[in-house]
Amino acid sequence: xxxxxxxxxxxxxxxxxxxxxxxxxxxxxxxxxxxxxxxxxxxxxxxxxxxxxxxxxxxxxxxxxxxxxxxxxxxxxxxxxxxxxxxxxxxxxxxxxxxxxxxxxxxxxxxxxxxxxxxxxxxxxxxxxxxxxxxxxxxxxxxxxxxxxxxxxxxxxxxxxxxxxxxxxxxxxxxxxxxxxxxxxxxxxxxxxxxxxxxxxxxxxxxxxxxxxxxxxxxxxxxxxxxxxxxxxxxxxxxx
Numbered sequence: 001x002x003x004x005x006x007x008x009x010x011x012x013x014x015x016x017x018x019x020x021x022x023x024x025x026x027x028x029x030x031x032x033x034x035x036x037x038x039x040x041x042x043x044x045x046x047x048x049x050x051x052x053x054x055x056x057x058x059x060x061x062x063x064x065x066x067x068x069x070x071x072x073x074x075x076x077x078x079x080x081x082x083x084x085x086x087x088x089x090x091x092x093x094x095x096x097x098x099x100x101x102x103x104x105x106x107x108x109x110x111x112x113x114x115x116x117x118x119x120x121x122x123x124x125x126x127x128x129x130x131x132x133x134x135x136x137x138x139x140x141x142x143x144x145x146x147x148x149x150x151x152x153x154x155x156x157x158x159x160x161x162x163x164x165x166x167x168x169x170x171x172x173x174x175x176x177x178x179x180x181x182x183x184x185x186x187x188x189x190x191x192x193x194x195x196x197x198x199x200x201x202x203x204x205x206x207x208x209x210x211x212x213x214x215x216x217x218x219x220x221x222x223x224x225x226x227x228x229x230x231x232x233x234x235x236x237x238x239x240x
Contacts, residue, residue: 026150166218
């Protein structure tokens with residue numbers, strides 16, 4: 001048996017966790033923030049700049065198409081595109097993103113808000129080794145889900161799906177100590193970027209939901225009391 005997560009990492013996670021109450025404080029902080037623009041990069045050096053060659057291939061075009069889209073159309077997302085988006089996370093002998101020690105503690109739970117699929121309207125679990133989803137629970141409407149996810153501007157139809165990423169990171173910390181906590185967050189960011197590029201390739205859009213309430217979301221995913229952490233959430237769909 002492994003020991004619990006070391007206190008420093010657990011303390012960081014507890015301090016940064018959001019609840020319905022602290023979500024409001026977080027939103028107020030964002031509204032009050034006024035960035036200070038100096039006009040120059042404080043890390044710029046006085047020496048000469050040496051220009052580099054740019055790429056001009058299909059991957060570069062995908063990079064350029066990537067956008068943070070917050071407004072979506074009303075029609076459902078086709079099941080085929082759902083599969084193509086989640087294929088960015090599939091386990092086909094290798095994966096599109098790295099994981100420290102090959103442990104792959106990251107899990108994805110798709111919330112199929114408006115998807116033309118037999119599990120449309122449900123919370124699902126994605127299994128990368130089978131490239132398949134399993135039913136978990138009913139999915140709330142976007143009007144109900146948006147506050148839990150810390151999303152604003154819910155007057156429109158909302159995204160066709162939300163992907164919730166959770167970390168079962170005890171093996172990482174058992175192997176790497178408290179440093180393993182960082183590795184889990186690196187993995188989550190890499191996986192989300194893979195999905196974002198697939199969205200761009202499919203001419204879909206989405207945006208990160210950085211203000212989700214940890215415990216309510218984990219409860220919705222059927223993970224209450226489990227040794228997991230909400231790492232990220234991504235709203236996605238057909239941009240308007």
